[in-house]
Amino acid sequence: MSDHAHETQGQDQSDLFTGDGGGGYKFNKGTVKGTPARAMPAFVLGEELADLADGDERIAVLTADLASANRTVEFKERHPQSFFDFGIAEKNMVTAAAGMAACGHIPFAATFASFLGILCAEQIRTDCAYPNLPVRLVAHHSGICMGFYGTSHHALEDISMMRSIAGLTVVSATDAALLRSILRASITYPGAMYIRLGRGRDPVVYETPPEGFAFGKANRLRDGKDLTIIATGAEVRPSLDAAESLMAEGIAARVVDMHTISPIDRCEIEAAARETAAVMTVEEHNVTGGLGSAVAEVLIDCPRVPFLRHGVPDEFAPIGPPAALYAHYRLDAPGIAALARELLSP
Amino acid sequence: MTDQETSKESGPARRNASPAFLADRAKFVRKETVRLSKIAGAGHYSSTFSAAELFAVLYYARLRIRPSEPDWPDRDRFILSKGHAAIGLYPVLADLGYFDPALLDSYTRLGSPFGDHPDMKKVPGIDFSSGSLGHGLSVAVGMALAGRMQGRGFRVYAMLGDGELAEGQIWEAAMAAAHFRLASLVAIVDRNGLCIDGHTEEVMGIEPLEQRFAAFGWKVCRIDGHDLEAILAALDALAPPGEGPPQVIIADTVKGRGVAMMEGALNWHVGNLADPDYAQVLDELDAGLKPPVWEHRQ
Numbered sequence: 312m313s314d315h316a317h318e319t320q321g322q323d324q325s326d327l328f329t330g331d332g333g334g335g336y337k338f339n340k341g342t343v344k345g346t347p348a349r350a351m352p353a354f355v356l357g358e359e360l361a362d363l364a365d366g367d368e369r370i371a372v373l374t375a376d377l378a379s380a381n382r383t384v385e386f387k388e389r390h391p392q393s394f395f396d397f398g399i400a401e402k403n404m405v406t407a408a409a410g411m412a413a414c415g416h417i418p419f420a421a422t423f424a425s426f427l428g429i430l431c432a433e434q435i436r437t438d439c440a441y442p443n444l445p446v447r448l449v450a451h452h453s454g455i456c457m458g459f460y461g462t463s464h465h466a467l468e469d470i471s472m473m474r475s476i477a478g479l480t481v482v483s484a485t486d487a488a489l490l491r492s493i494l495r496a497s498i499t500y501p502g503a504m505y506i507r508l509g510r511g512r513d514p515v516v517y518e519t520p521p522e523g524f525a526f527g528k529a530n531r532l533r534d535g536k537d538l539t540i541i542a543t544g545a546e547v548r549p550s551l552d553a554a555e556s557l558m559a560e561g562i563a564a565r566v567v568d569m570h571t572i573s574p575i576d577r578c579e580i581e582a583a584a585r586e587t588a589a590v591m592t593v594e595e596h597n598v599t600g601g602l603g604s605a606v607a608e609v610l611i612d613c614p615r616v617p618f619l620r621h622g623v624p625d626e627f628a629p630i631g632p633p634a635a636l637y638a639h640y641r642l643d644a645p646g647i648a649a650l651a652r653e654l655l656s657p
Numbered sequence: 658m659t660d661q662e663t664s665k666e667s668g669p670a671r672r673n674a675s676p677a678f679l680a681d682r683a684k685f686v687r688k689e690t691v692r693l694s695k696i697a698g699a700g701h702y703s704s705t706f707s708a709a710e711l712f713a714v715l716y717y718a719r720l721r722i723r724p725s726e727p728d729w730p731d732r733d734r735f736i737l738s739k740g741h742a743a744i745g746l747y748p749v750l751a752d753l754g755y756f757d758p759a760l761l762d763s764y765t766r767l768g769s770p771f772g773d774h775p776d777m778k779k780v781p782g783i784d785f786s787s788g789s790l791g792h793g794l795s796v797a798v799g800m801a802l803a804g805r806m807q808g809r810g811f812r813v814y815a816m817l818g819d820g821e822l823a824e825g826q827i828w829e830a831a832m833a834a835a836h837f838r839l840a841s842l843v844a845i846v847d848r849n850g851l852c853i854d855g856h857t858e859e860v861m862g863i864e865p866l867e868q869r870f871a872a873f874g875w876k877v878c879r880i881d882g883h884d885l886e887a888i889l890a891a892l893d894a895l896a897p898p899g900e901g902p903p904q905v906i907i908a909d910t911v912k913g914r915g916v917a918m919m920e921g922a923l924n925w926h927v928g929n930l931a932d933p934d935y936a937q938v939l940d941e942l943d944a945g946l947k948p949p950v951w952e953h954r955q
Binding site: 368371392395398400402403405406407409410412413414418433434437438442443 | 730734776777778784785786788789792795796797798799800802803804806807825826829830832833836837
């Protein structure tokens, strides 16, 4: 994507697919809520992969008729011989990626999370994870960020499904900078990997790719003793904002970016239970089986601490623009702060 | 079979393998299938018997492989999409020298590398794990694309069962193979006519198969899958790998071929021979193929 402004609706496929037509995010000369358009996660995907492929012929990129929406078209422009559009045939794409990996390649297969983690769950398990092949499954537009496109296009179950697959690394890209970190680190990381991206316009947490990024090692972004908020993906920024507003009320919240959900950073969760008075997880995912469940599986072995899993309840989300849905489910900063207060109230 | 012929020969000697030698190796596939099934207490006899001549010609006469170097990057790939026939492939790999044949005695026992379906991480010579039907042609598409990216001239062979052609992913892959013009990709359909619940045309019809593949943009030929000369001729008639239509060999076979009571019999998809039958079946196989007692109807 260029740095030019894109005020006219329809110029940018990513915009069309985020379901904001009913309001919510406003465009203003290439920025969304003050965030430079170029810093948005999905928007850097093609560019970063193309940069990596400049020095590495093993990298291939596959998509399923979404090259414009996920910006892999930028990779196609620079490395056409290593780019493959499989059309609307995701299962074939994932298994073909596994075939490439078995011949020495590092394929990145990108499409909507609903059609990757959910539709292709068996191909990911049987063809990528079981043979321990370095296939990178880039699942963008996860959670409810597709808003009024509805449940067929939502992915509220993929973390649960993916993290139950042995040997599969499951990681969320907090923002564009962390996506770059993930993509770079993935080149030398063994085994298959599910990389979950958010709405493609996730607000910035990291100005630049953070030093010392490692899969399975959470990032503690803010410290406090009253509460630990453990968030993943696009919920990290609103969790930080919630912590800021709680601070004004005298509540000191630790905020942890649990970017890697499998394998999970047990030490960081144990520290939260030991050092802070309560633990709360925040995710754009069904509360069943996701980040909250993964954290609970560690907490069960820790001294008792008040604990809340916050996410989408066990239901299919209603129709609505994304911003309205986040507010509906209290997955915005005010909602997260309110639930934190409830957790801490006697 | 001449005195000079052995399983471990490579290069020109392999290409000149005699029909008698190949017939002997097909017999070996069947007898080993019977022996290994005895260890497991169950086996996919009939799906392996239908593919025995195909295995023999591919592995003893035409695949460009180096058993002493299983990961040779330029080797031809073979994807057994109908993974349940692995019981007939393991002995071939052992015979060719990929691993010690004595290891086969652990077939299906706790911790064995050899399960009912093949595992590429455990068995040298297995190019991809399989077992979930409908995936193998997609694997082959990815491998053929990899060969193109790397500028290598290998072929990718995918052996498909006829029952698995009901899987939608097969046709996604068939479309992609033609779209990407993967002439290096060769599908071989073991058209033995039966799936588990009955005749394919009664359970879920897949004919007219030649027209279907042709309509998807494939180069099609149809042969008798038990005729060694016909298999050799079909493989030798393949267009060179490179850009062009993918190629499919539809091999009409008989499920259970070689054992009269199993030919065309639905109840032998998975079975276990009791002791008296075990000896009788081995004797029958030793005597060599007789005209089939059953041929599937298209």
